[in-house]
Amino acid sequence: MPEPHDAIEVIVAKRDGAVLSDSQIDWVVDAYTRGVVRDEQMSALAMAILLNGMDRREIARWTAAMIASGERMDLSSISRPTADKHSTGGVGDKITLPLAPLVAACGVAVPQLSGRGLGHTGGTLDKLESIPGWRADLTNAEFEAQLESVGAVICAAGAGLAPADKKLYALRDVTGTVEAIPLIASSIMSKKIAEGSGSLVLDVKVGSGAFMKDLDRATELASTMVALGVDAGMHTVALLTDMATPLGLTAGNALEVRESVEVLAGGGPADVVELTLALAAEMLAGAGRGDIDPAAVLASGAAMDSWNAMIAAQGGDPHAPLPVARETHVVAAPSTGVLTRLDAMAVGLAAWRLGAGRAALGDPVQGGAGVVWHARPGDEVAEGQPLLTLHTDESERFERALAALDGGFDISAPGTSYAATPLILGRIG
Amino acid sequence: MPEPHDAIEVIVAKRDGAVLSDSQIDWVVDAYTRGVVRDEQMSALAMAILLNGMDRREIARWTAAMIASGERMDLSSISRPTADKHSTGGVGDKITLPLAPLVAACGVAVPQLSGRGLGHTGGTLDKLESIPGWRADLTNAEFEAQLESVGAVICAAGAGLAPADKKLYALRDVTGTVEAIPLIASSIMSKKIAEGSGSLVLDVKVGSGAFMKDLDRATELASTMVALGVDAGMHTVALLTDMATPLGLTAGNALEVRESVEVLAGGGPADVVELTLALAAEMLAGAGRGDIDPAAVLASGAAMDSWNAMIAAQGGDPHAPLPVARETHVVAAPSTGVLTRLDAMAVGLAAWRLGAGRAALGDPVQGGAGVVWHARPGDEVAEGQPLLTLHTDESERFERALAALDGGFDISAPGTSYAATPLILGRIG
Numbered sequence: 001m002p003e004p005h006d007a008i009e010v011i012v013a014k015r016d017g018a019v020l021s022d023s024q025i026d027w028v029v030d031a032y033t034r035g036v037v038r039d040e041q042m043s044a045l046a047m048a049i050l051l052n053g054m055d056r057r058e059i060a061r062w063t064a065a066m067i068a069s070g071e072r073m074d075l076s077s078i079s080r081p082t083a084d085k086h087s088t089g090g091v092g093d094k095i096t097l098p099l100a101p102l103v104a105a106c107g108v109a110v111p112q113l114s115g116r117g118l119g120h121t122g123g124t125l126d127k128l129e130s131i132p133g134w135r136a137d138l139t140n141a142e143f144e145a146q147l148e149s150v151g152a153v154i155c156a157a158g159a160g161l162a163p164a165d166k167k168l169y170a171l172r173d174v175t176g177t178v179e180a181i182p183l184i185a186s187s188i189m190s191k192k193i194a195e196g197s198g199s200l201v202l203d204v205k206v207g208s209g210a211f212m213k214d215l216d217r218a219t220e221l222a223s224t225m226v227a228l229g230v231d232a233g234m235h236t237v238a239l240l241t242d243m244a245t246p247l248g249l250t251a252g253n254a255l256e257v258r259e260s261v262e263v264l265a266g267g268g269p270a271d272v273v274e275l276t277l278a279l280a281a282e283m284l285a286g287a288g289r290g291d292i293d294p295a296a297v298l299a300s301g302a303a304m305d306s307w308n309a310m311i312a313a314q315g316g317d318p319h320a321p322l323p324v325a326r327e328t329h330v331v332a333a334p335s336t337g338v339l340t341r342l343d344a345m346a347v348g349l350a351a352w353r354l355g356a357g358r359a360a361l362g363d364p365v366q367g368g369a370g371v372v373w374h375a376r377p378g379d380e381v382a383e384g385q386p387l388l389t390l391h392t393d394e395s396e397r398f399e400r401a402l403a404a405l406d407g408g409f410d411i412s413a414p415g416t417s418y419a420a421t422p423l424i425l426g427r428i429g
Numbered sequence: 430m431p432e433p434h435d436a437i438e439v440i441v442a443k444r445d446g447a448v449l450s451d452s453q454i455d456w457v458v459d460a461y462t463r464g465v466v467r468d469e470q471m472s473a474l475a476m477a478i479l480l481n482g483m484d485r486r487e488i489a490r491w492t493a494a495m496i497a498s499g500e501r502m503d504l505s506s507i508s509r510p511t512a513d514k515h516s517t518g519g520v521g522d523k524i525t526l527p528l529a530p531l532v533a534a535c536g537v538a539v540p541q542l543s544g545r546g547l548g549h550t551g552g553t554l555d556k557l558e559s560i561p562g563w564r565a566d567l568t569n570a571e572f573e574a575q576l577e578s579v580g581a582v583i584c585a586a587g588a589g590l591a592p593a594d595k596k597l598y599a600l601r602d603v604t605g606t607v608e609a610i611p612l613i614a615s616s617i618m619s620k621k622i623a624e625g626s627g628s629l630v631l632d633v634k635v636g637s638g639a640f641m642k643d644l645d646r647a648t649e650l651a652s653t654m655v656a657l658g659v660d661a662g663m664h665t666v667a668l669l670t671d672m673a674t675p676l677g678l679t680a681g682n683a684l685e686v687r688e689s690v691e692v693l694a695g696g697g698p699a700d701v702v703e704l705t706l707a708l709a710a711e712m713l714a715g716a717g718r719g720d721i722d723p724a725a726v727l728a729s730g731a732a733m734d735s736w737n738a739m740i741a742a743q744g745g746d747p748h749a750p751l752p753v754a755r756e757t758h759v760v761a762a763p764s765t766g767v768l769t770r771l772d773a774m775a776v777g778l779a780a781w782r783l784g785a786g787r788a789a790l791g792d793p794v795q796g797g798a799g800v801v802w803h804a805r806p807g808d809e810v811a812e813g814q815p816l817l818t819l820h821t822d823e824s825e826r827f828e829r830a831l832a833a834l835d836g837g838f839d840i841s842a843p844g845t846s847y848a849a850t851p852l853i854l855g856r857i858g
Contacts (some may be wrong), residue, residue, distance in 0.1 A: 011605030044604040047476035175473040176440030
């Protein structure tokens with residue numbers, strides 16, 4: 001059968017500012033998956049989309065075409081309502097770890113397919129893999145069985161889900177076309193819709209440590225994704241949350257697991273608790289269980305029980321000692337005063353350079369590496385007191401991590417007033 | 430040695446509207462030639478250049494980098510001044526055929542490296558290859574010897590000239606990035622500068638049958654190319670000429686050779702003669718021989734002598750019968766009146782579909798195929814008189830050729846006044 005379109009026709013249409021037809025979009029996504037549209041053609045199209053944009057209908061159709069490129073999961077056999085959460089990625093963003101078992105403990109099932117980290121933001125699977133024995137790869141049958149019995153699964157997405165997105169994401173990564181809102185939104189939402197959850201909460205990060213540096217672009221991305229979710233029949237809400245400052249007091253794999261367990265035990269940093277409870281409330285409301293108070297369930301210890309069950313179900317020992325880095329280096333406060341800024345990107349880069357993240361897919365990561373900060377913006381600090389502790393197995397990594405932190409924080413005169421930025425900047429849905 | 434730049438850095442810079450540095454341009458062209466920058470990366474960069482542009486300095490540097498990717502010819506051993514001509518391509522544009530021997534007969538050497546046709550515009554080499562025995566491929570030594578002895582060479586460019594351009598041109602052809610003025614200008618001028626001619630005349634076509642459909646864009650392209658030539662130390666002038674109407678009365682390989690020989694014999698269509706003489710005058714002036722009158726040389730028969738010598742030197746028999754198509758089909762004038770429009774693109778597409786051109790590089794072409802028109806805009810025509818004759822070896826080609834001509838001409842009421850468009854629309858240099 002002859003092809004109904006050709007690559008140059010579609011590229012030239014978008015290049016010249018036209019709106020692509022449903023038929024052009026369906027064809028180009030499918031033909032790219034089949035290899036008929038070549039990488040060099042799709043990268044030219046991606047650049048034209050980045051520079052000339054797509055309207056809502058085009059983005060919805062593009063997303064549908066990427067879903068149609070692979071399998072869709074069917075969670076209709078699960079006896080509880082389902083709710084999923086996706087974060088666009090930030091520094092110290094370990095929220096999925098306490099959140100999934102907390103929501104499960106509230107009676108809503110959480111099917112969470114996650115990724116590994118690339119660059120300065122950590123990956124949820126990398127964090128969980130620091131737990132001895134825990135494994136990320138489950139079959140579809142194991143995934144569904146655990147979702148029914150434990151109520152929460154965090155695992156790697158299988159290769160069958162939205163293969164067009166996998167191929168396109170890898171291409172965008174090497175062609176300078178990652179930062180296109182239509183392509184970011186359709187990439188995230190094609191996977192989330194294909195996962196089959198009944199509801200979804202998006203945590204769209206804004207600030208230096210996030211993909212979206214300003215609120216306008218983050219709002220545009222969030223609105224685009226919410227519309228895609230709603231159009232696909234999934235209850236979808238987005239929170240816009242601050243990522244100028246890193247979340248909690250730790251960035252790094254085992255360091256963040258430890259902090260997450262503190263939250264599940266009723267402690268932990270206030271911002272991590274606040275965001276976990278806010279997202280849990282949205283997930284419960286989306287799943288029709290807005291009557292449940294997640295704070296009460298967290299205080300009851302039921303979320304910790306769900307955590308232990310979830311880790312054990314995937315081969316992990318929730319009580320085993322977590323890896324600890326061989327070397328540490330303390331950065332002392334250079335003056336006495338008020339910490340008025342701690343830059344998320346600087347901390348994320350430092351943690352990455354210490355070995356918590358990878359430069360290329362497939363690289364190993366260090367379980368114990370990362371950064372701990374001993375003060376948060378607004379705190380008083382005294383000259384010489386420990387401000388940050390760097391952790392790594394390889395002391396030669398300290399130099400480049402310290403370079404990343406250079407200029408990454410401000411200490412103002414003692415008594416300087418500090419107006420805290422709200423953690424939750426907005427809500428769409 | 431580590432690479433001084435990386436592809437994503439260069440792509441993102443142009444994507445975000447920055448001016449590329451000399452070092453970035455030198456690197457990306459060289460690295461693409463070496464295969465370090467991949468096709469899918471260069472196509473994203475080409476799309477960003479198309480949509481965000483390049484300034485004069487960037488285009489000059491890009492051109493220099495493409496020249497540096499290969500060999501440069503040295504014509505310093507030629508005893509006469511040298512002048513080259515390049516047309517951006519049009520329908521019925523056989524001007525190189527009478528022009529090169531005419532200028533040679535005036536005492537200026539013409540080193541003309543030409544291409545084959547792709548799409549609706551014919552290629553000079555395809556036209557000459559309809560002459561029995563004529564061959565397009567010469568070694569560098571044969572090229573220089575013929576240039577010295579005959580004074581004119583029209584042959585295929587060797588593989589050693591601007592290999593970066595060859596690779597990039599093939600990529601642009603399949604990625605919807607042909608129409609970028611910086612890339613068109615640098616592609617043409619890198620080859621023309623590497624050829625080593627002392628002067629150059631550009632024939633930039635404007636209108637439906639040309640690459641540039643409007644005068645503004647054609648003027649921008651012409652100015653860009655003239656600046657590149659002048660900066661490289663080559664005397665460079667551009668004429669902007671009409672391509673709304675096809676040139677002469679024929680489009681097709683042997684058909685155009687026959688018309689060119691008529692011009693050399695002192696006859697031929699007035700527009701072909703006019704443009705040949707105008708371009709010859711520019712080439713002579715550029716080579717410092719503005720004192721010579723090309724019309725007098727044409728009338729003397731010396732240009733025909735040069736043509737015969739040039740064809741014979743490349744194995745051709747200038748007196749052998751040219752191929753004639755097996756089948757013809759006459760399109761009669763549907764009404765009596767004044768022919769007010771004959772569309773160059775319609776005629777070019779029809780000639781292409783009749784077998785005069787090729788759809789893909791390497792396809793064969795028919796020597797005898799093409800279109801002859803029996804009236805030019807402004808001429809009175811009578812209902813039923815032959816307006817066009819289609820020529821092909823395969824009668825099944827008539828249907829699609831006739832479809833291309835549908836709507837391709839207008840006949841207005843008898844006595845309608847017709848204001849002819851000037852053939853030469855402007856001059857830059």
